[in-house]
Amino acid sequence: MGYADVNGVRLWYEVHGSGRPLVLLHGGYGSVETFARIRPALLARRRVIAVDLPGHGRTADGDRPWRYESMADDIAALLGHLDLPAVDLLGYSLGGGVALRAAIQHPARVRRLVLVSTPYRRRGWYPRVLAAMSAQDERAAERMRGTPPHQLYARVAPRPQDWPALWARSGELLRREYDWSAEVAALPMPVLLVYADADSIPARHMVQFFGLLGGGHRDPGGDGGGRPVSRLAVLPGLTHDDIVGSPMLPAVVLPFLTHQLRAPD
Incomplete structure (x- = not known):
């Protein structure tokens, strides 16, 4: 574990275990x-x-400025650094x-892609969620003091006083419109979509996302030969907040990463 200096950012990373790398x-x-x-x-x-x-x-x-695109470049640079x-x-x-x-910007760097509770366009979130995202700012940060995320940030962040700035920067990012549907449809690697x-x-957005990846357009046949290489999993009894800690998540992720995937006939 340690820091990697990439693109003017000192990214913290930790490496555990052995075998084929899985980046989280x-x-x-x-x-x-x-x-x-x-x-x-x-x-x-x-x-x-x-x-x-x-x-x-x-x-x-x-x-x-915070942008998904620049952070994606940081991750690609980290992979090169390692x-x-x-x-x-x-x-x-x-x-x-x-x-x-x-995956869109550096497809050669990504063998298989797993997206958990992720939309392909900003308006893929429920309207109430979008409103909450738009309201994230320094005042929201003050209301969140003392919560578990704040306690962790205060313990590990290089500058714990940046907690309000984290919320302001997040709000700026989350208010920006985007729609990556055309680029999603052109992804060359297998993708697993996982939702609660x-x-x-x-x-409906989950199904639309899967459709962009080739899923849900036809009967795959008795042997499944017509299924796409990408997959969709909807995990029962979970929410956006607790899906990432559920044992059901690795139960669907690991088979996707380890099993040979057959391209549709």
Whole structure:
């Protein structure tokens, strides 16, 4: 574990286990600790590399604007710094947006892509969620003092006083419109979409996302030969907040990463 200086950012990363690398990107206001509960299951089959995104956890913020695209370039640069071949990449929520952009912008770096509770366009979230995202600012940060995310940030961040700035920068990012549907449809690698059945993203958007990846357009046949290489999983009894710690998540992720996938006939 340690820091990598890439693109003017000192990214914190941790490496655990051995085998084919699986890179994990946390959600907003999170850190590498986001995956603590599922990491043992993942380590049984993979070398796990977890990253604190800019402004989060142990990675200090910089001066540049926050964009999914620039953070994706940071992850690609980190993979180069670590001299890693094409990796399996898993991103959750905010980290899912970064992972998706990394796959779009640096497809040779990504072998298989797992997106957990991630939309392909900003308006893929429920309207109430979008309103909450738009309201994230320094005042919201003050209301969140003392919560578990704040307690963790205060313990590990290089500059704990940047807590209000984290919320202001997050709000700026989350208010920006985007629609990556055309680029999603052109992705060359297999993608696993994972959602909770009570997610912050409507089921119709999950199905639309899967459709962009070639899913749900025809009967795959009795032997499944007509199915796409990408997959969709909706996990029962979970929400956007607790899906990332559920044992059901590695239970669907690991088979996707390890099984041979047959292209549709």
